[in-house]
Amino acid sequence: MAGEVSFSNMGTSIPVDNVQALAASIYDQGSTSVPPRYLRPEAKTTDPIASDGEKIEPPVIDFARLIDCRTSQEESAKLHNAFAGLGFVQLINHGVPDEVIEKLKADIIDFFNLPLEEKKAVAQLPNDLQGYGQAFVVSEDQKLDWGDMLFLMTRPLHIRNMRFWPTRPPTFRDTLSSYSVELKRVAATLFELIAKCLGIAPEELLDIFEDLPQGARFNYYPPSPKADEVLGLSPHSDATPGLTLLLQVNDVPGLQIKHQGKWFLVDPLPGAFLVNVGDMLEILSNGEYKSIEHRAIVNTRRERLSVAAFHFPKEDAVIGPLPGLVKEGKAKYKSENYRALMKAFYGSKLDGKSLVERLKLKLISSCKLTVISNTMAGEPSFQNMGTSIPVANVQALAASIADSSSIPPRYIRPEAKTDLVARADEGELPVIDFGRLLDPGFSQQESAKLHDACVEWGFFHLINHQVPEEVVEKMKADIADFFKLPLEERKKVAQLPNNIEGYGQAFVVSDEQKLDWADIIFLLTRPLHLRNMRFWPSQPLSFRLIFICFIPRLIKPEKKNRLLSCSFMHGTELTQGHALLLLYGDEESSRHFDGAHGQKTGG
Ligand SMILES: O=C(O)CCC(=O)C(=O)O
Numbered sequence: 001m002a003g004e005v006s007f008s009n010m011g012t013s014i015p016v017d018n019v020q021a022l023a024a025s026i027y028d029q030g031s032t033s034v035p036p037r038y039l040r041p042e043a044k045t046t047d048p049i050a051s052d053g054e055k056i057e058p059p060v061i062d063f064a065r066l067i068d069c070r071t072s073q074e075e076s077a078k079l080h081n082a083f084a085g086l087g088f089v090q091l092i093n094h095g096v097p098d099e100v101i102e103k104l105k106a107d108i109i110d111f112f113n114l115p116l117e118e119k120k121a122v123a124q125l126p127n128d129l130q131g132y133g134q135a136f137v138v139s140e141d142q143k144l145d146w147g148d149m150l151f152l153m154t155r156p157l158h159i160r161n162m163r164f165w166p167t168r169p170p171t172f173r174d175t176l177s178s179y180s181v182e183l184k185r186v187a188a189t190l191f192e193l194i195a196k197c198l199g200i201a202p203e204e205l206l207d208i209f210e211d212l213p214q215g216a217r218f219n220y221y222p223p224s225p226k227a228d229e230v231l232g233l234s235p236h237s238d239a240t241p242g243l244t245l246l247l248q249v250n251d252v253p254g255l256q257i258k259h260q261g262k263w264f265l266v267d268p269l270p271g272a273f274l275v276n277v278g279d280m281l282e283i284l285s286n287g288e289y290k291s292i293e294h295r296a297i298v299n300t301r302r303e304r305l306s307v308a309a310f311h312f313p314k315e316d317a318v319i320g321p322l323p324g325l326v327k328e329g330k331a332k333y334k335s336e337n338y339r340a341l342m343k344a345f346y347g348s349k350l351d352g353k354s355l356v357e358r359l360k361l362k363l364i365s366s367c368k369l370t371v372i373s374n375t376m377a378g379e380p381s382f383q384n385m386g387t388s389i390p391v392a393n394v395q396a397l398a399a400s401i402a403d404s405s406s407i408p409p410r411y412i413r414p415e416a417k418t419d420l421v422a423r424a425d426e427g428e429l430p431v432i433d434f435g436r437l438l439d440p441g442f443s444q445q446e447s448a449k450l451h452d453a454c455v456e457w458g459f460f461h462l463i464n465h466q467v468p469e470e471v472v473e474k475m476k477a478d479i480a481d482f483f484k485l486p487l488e489e490r491k492k493v494a495q496l497p498n499n500i501e502g503y504g505q506a507f508v509v510s511d512e513q514k515l516d517w518a519d520i521i522f523l524l525t526r527p528l529h530l531r532n533m534r535f536w537p538s539q540p541l542s543f544r545l546i547f548i549c550f551i552p553r554l555i556k557p558e559k560k561n562r563l564l565s566c567s568f569m570h571g572t573e574l575t576q577g578h579a580l581l582l583l584y585g586d587e588e589s590s591r592h593f594d595g596a597h598g599q600k601t602g603g
């Protein structure tokens with residue numbers, strides 16, 4: 001990207017085929033196949049789709065009741081609960097005149113029906129996401145959505161770039177201007193009421209959304225002969241807005257929202273807007289409101305159109321939990337400059353991950369936070385990090401199955417193959433020399449390498465770390481011995497509810513969640529008072545001792561009481577997996593262990 005990131009300069013998407021034209025040519029040729037870049041096996045396999053009987057209806061909120069002082073409190077409470085739960089509502093009686101909505105629908109249908117060359121007059125250009133084109137494409141291998149879109153910044157007025165505003169149909173510009181004013185009015189009222197619901201002064205929130213920056217995305221999803229194997233719009237949460245007002249242009253359903261691990265099709269009420277919480281509002285509300293993942297599917301016979309009006313924070317806002325909502329200093333999110341957030345989402349350093357993937361990551365991390373805090377009894381601490389649902393022991397499962405066809409479906413991960421794997425010649429993990437880091441003659445140079453490795457890879461090999469070989473070998477031998485013990489013996493240190501220490505499997509939070517092919521043992525090792533010896537294997541006999549008495553003798557006196565190394569080992573073999581967090585002990589630990597457990601630890 002050239003220069004500062006701003007609403008009108010959010011990064012470049014790689015041009016790809018026009019999907020409407022592609023779909024038309026496929027149907028014209030009587031073909032039923034679509035190019036492989038559009039096929040999305042994960043759409044069906046990674047997350048279950050709710051069956052027809054399992055409907056979800058976002059709560060219906062009556063805008064007229066929201067603004068009537070006699071009913072406002074009651075209706076606002078409904079809105080508050082919906083945003084805190086499903087994250088989506090259907091807004092009726094919003095006061096946007098029917099003619100304005102109908103005119104917008106007619107004009108956008110007319111626009112998409114224009115010949116391709118005419119539409120291309122407002123095509124996306126490098127360094128701008130506005131205009132006619134496709135969803136953010138950042139790599140040549142990225143899977144593609146079965147849809148075209150027109151994105152325009154609509155407010156404040158000085159931000160409009162008329163270069164991208166269609167002149168055909170001739171009424172389009174006026175129609176969109178009227179629609180934009182109407183939606184601004186609705187959104188402004190919603191923000192004011194939301195502030196009241198959250199118990200903060202309206203100015204606190206309204207200041208962040210000053211001038212109510214707004215953008216409109218017109219989505220066009222052509223029919224597809226492989227409708228259930230493509231996706232109109234990839235799973236995403238609305239990352240950069242606070243609130244989205246979504247309009248279904250025709251009566252073809254296709255919006256799916258993710259609820260309790262399943263995709264539910266939403267069939268909105270005619271005339272209603274679907275209003276959903278964006279990531280920015282989730283953060284500002286300190287997680288009280290939820291920005292929910294959603295996606296669009298397509299139809300075999302009919303095209304589908306939708307219009308999303310996003311309401312963004314002002315460009316120079318700082319986004320973080322609003323001070324009034326940070327109870328007892330517990331902010332669930334870091335504060336960040338909105339421009340920096342936009343840059344992270346749309347910036348040129350998207351290195352191979354699609355925009356939506358990045359946004360999803362954010363959401364996943366916030367989901368995890370929520371899940372952990374929901375399942376927790378009492379205060380979170382290292383020893384009380386939530387409960388994992390018990391699942392099968394993978395080592396025993398692996399031993400019992402005859403061939404790969406009998407691996408239970410919960411372990412099968414089609415996405416493991418759909419993400420590209422780098423070839424050996426495509427770069428190597430950096431190697432950092434610990435000895436050089438400590439040597440004044442080389443420290444500066446090696447530290448710079450360390451810095452780059454952390455920025456570019458987030459991973460590196462550490463050599464010459466000065467951890468004595470015997471210690472490492474002993475640790476390897478002991479943990480290998482532990483995993484060879486009979487299952488009953490290993491289970492003596494099994495995970496317990498409300499504690500993720502012990503022997504078991506990685507954190508499992510739902511009955512539908514896909515599972516990892518590994519068992520782990522996780523132990524808190526420091527500070528000493530956190531150790532829960534309940535979970536420390538007593539077999540092999542030397543396992544505990546390696547932390548307690550063997551290591552202190554090997555550590556040079558000046559290095560005592562200093563954390564030397566932390567390693568995480570993860571088995572990847574099909575038959576066995578294990579993980580262990582290993583930290584060094586010192587004399588302090590032997591005393592502690594001695595005192596607490598009355599065992600002789602020796603020298
Ligand atoms: O087409 C739809 O219903 C969803 C559109 C959407 O989620 C978006 O544009 O962000």
Ligand SMILES: [Fe+2]
Nearest residue numbers: 237238294308
């Ligand atoms: Fe969306």
